[in-house]
Amino acid sequence: MSEHALDSNGRLRHLITLEGLGRQHIEDLLDRACELRLAFADGACGPQLLRGRTIVNLFFEASTRTRSSFELAARRLGATVLNFEMSSSSTSKGETLEDTLATLEAMQADAFVVRHRENGTPERLARHAKRAAVLNAGDGNHAHPTQGLLDALTIRDRHPDFSRLKVTLCGDIRHSRVARSDLHVLGALGTGEIRLCGPAALMPPVDEFPGCRVFEDFDDALSGSDVLIMLRLQRERMAEALVSDEAEYFRRFGLTSERLRHAAPEALVMHPGPMNRGIEIAADVADGPQSVILEQVSNGIPVRMAALASLLGA
Ligand code: ASP
Secondary structure, X not given: OOOOOEOOOOOEOOEOOOOOOOHHHHHHXXXXXXXXXXXXHHHOOOOXXXXXXXXXXXXXXXXXXXXXXXHHHHHHOOOEEEEEEHHXXXXXXXXXXHHHHHHHHHOOOOEEEEEEOOOOHHHHHHHHOOOOEEEEEEEOOOEOHHHXXXXXXXXXXXXXXXXXXXXXXXXXXXXXXXXXXXXXXXXXXXXXEXXXXXXXXXXXXXXXXXXXXXXXOHHHHHOOOOEEEEOOOOHHHOOOOOOOOHHHHHHHHOEOHHHHOOOOOOOEEEOOOOOOEOOOEOHHHHOXXXXXXXXXXXXXXXXXXXXHHHHOOO
């Protein structure tokens, strides 16, 4: 965890990664997300915890769901939201990111939600921020902490005791920031067994996650799994085409209803989106009774509310 993430009272100041964040911090964020989910249920107008505060979305990489989810979370809590997209910002005129941040901080921005294709950009900005909080909305293949939290919340809703769970992540783990944040949160919550599966070329370096079991055969990995997290092929982060034949990939690693029978009965099917139907997951499984993919999307809002409110001391 970044040395800048906590203030002198041990309170969370920035949310850059879940790595090294203690179980208590994680449980507190998940509990707060549950309270906010209840307070805003069925379109209710919940507490306006961020009235008068300004949240800036700084997105340097395309995003639909994460940006809208952060924006809705902030607006529902009463904040003013500014959206900056790379193409229309001054950085395209040569301004440094640090200067952009300082300028917006001078306009009383309270928090920056940052997405960037390079690992480490949110952390760099956090180091530079004087007063504002920085939340990582996904950097390279490094971290996507709010996705990790919303995945944990979605699992916890059905299975509060992580120590009894076998969780399988399948797909392009090497290039996935979601996988890394999931692995950090699953580890912190004491998950019984974590399995990684995918072609060797898409596995993380062997020593990165020493506690995980690695499988090349998907049926073996699925056997008895309680939770399946399917990941997209992150072609935009591959230096070369590591998977040339998508039909063959689907045959070996695609989640079909027939395959799903190898997993524990009622195993949860998850995907962070965007989904490629027919490549990593069959359409009937994505839309089927075991899929909690849209619950993940819904849970993104209270999780982001909880993160914003906690970082801003609200
Ligand atoms: N939306 C997720 C991310 O930003 C997953 C993906 O793009 O496949 O990393």
